[in-house]
Amino acid sequence: MMETTLDVRVAAMSGALIVVVLILMIVMDRLTNLTRRMSM
Amino acid sequence: MARQLNTAPDRAYSFVMGALAVIGLSILVVPVLIVLGISFTSSNVIKFPPPGLSFRWYEALLDPVRSRHVHVALWNSLWVAAFATAIGAVLATLAALALNRASRASARAVEAGFLSPLILPGLAFGLATLMYFSILGFRPSLNLLIAGHIVVIAPFIFRTTLASLTQLDPALHESSASLGQDGSTLSGASPCRSSLRASQRARSSRSCRRWITCPSRSSSPTRAPICCPSACGE
Numbered sequence: 710m711m712e713t714t715l716d717v718r719v720a721a722m723s724g725a726l727i728v729v730v731l732i733l734m735i736v737m738d739r740l741t742n743l744t745r746r747m748s749m
Numbered sequence: 750m751a752r753q754l755n756t757a758p759d760r761a762y763s764f765v766m767g768a769l770a771v772i773g774l775s776i777l778v779v780p781v782l783i784v785l786g787i788s789f790t791s792s793n794v795i796k797f798p799p800p801g802l803s804f805r806w807y808e809a810l811l812d813p814v815r816s817r818h819v820h821v822a823l824w825n826s827l828w829v830a831a832f833a834t835a836i837g838a839v840l841a842t843l844a845a846l847a848l849n850r851a852s853r854a855s856a857r858a859v860e861a862g863f864l865s866p867l868i869l870p871g872l873a874f875g876l877a878t879l880m881y882f883s884i885l886g887f888r889p890s891l892n893l894l895i896a897g898h899i900v901v902i903a904p905f906i907f908r909t910t911l912a913s914l915t916q917l918d919p920a921l922h923e924s925s926a927s928l929g930q931d932g933s934t935l936s937g938a939s940p941c942r943s944s945l946r947a948s949q950r951a952r953s954s955r956s957c958r959r960w961i962t963c964p965s966r967s968s969s970p971t972r973a974p975i976c977c978p979s980a981c982g983e
């Protein structure tokens with residue numbers, strides 16, 4: 710369906726960054742209670 | 750309170766809005782999922798759907814010699830992101846604080862100017878920035894990248910900060926006066942700090958959120974949220 714000759718390590722690094730950002734978002738939300746503050 | 754779907758137009762509206770939400774989320778999330786799926790491919794080229802699943806490319810990332818160019822690119826990205834976020838957050842927050850307190854019509858024009866980069870396509874802005882700085886004689890560098898990212902990042906921080914500041918009670922200044930701030934600090938460089946301190950006290954006192962009408966030390970009595978220290982046990 711889709712094929713390109715780009716380095717696959719770029720996709721792996723992007724995947725690692727995505728996972729790190731998700732974890733950071735969850736951690737910061739728990740630390741600051743951001744969801745509760747925004748809904749107040 | 751949950752919306753009651755009693756009529757056909759209500760149900761149709763909910764269906765259409767739900768479908769639009771799913772489509773919007775899909776446009777935002779599906780590319781990320783595709784990149785994640787590609788990163789676990791077992792082939793030597795980027796192919797979707799991946800013919801097989803493997804962690805070999807994550808293992809290849811850990812090789813400092815063979816993946817050095819990827820590590821350098823990652824370090825550049827983190828450097829630009831950190832500095833652009835830090836500088837953009839400071840500048841945008843200061844701008845939001847100033848424009849929130851301004852009531853002139855020119856402040857609204859300045860606010861629109863701060864938000865104008867949001868309507869620019871990223872690719873067009875990047876190319877225009879590169880051409881502009883080349884004409885001025887600046888060579889492409891990480892500092893120029895940081896400057897360009899600040900222009901893109903700052904409107905987001907500015908808009909969310911301004912939205913939060915508009916929800917603050919403007920009477921917090923007068924309530925901070927009743928909490929002990931004297932006139933010298935109020936009129937000086939810390940009207941922000943006095944409001945921040947008053948808002949922090951108001952938020953931290955969850956057990957004693959009651960509104961008290963009380964004449965403050967300012968010229969006009971005002972109705973402001975005040976935490977009675979004796980009631981809070983502070």
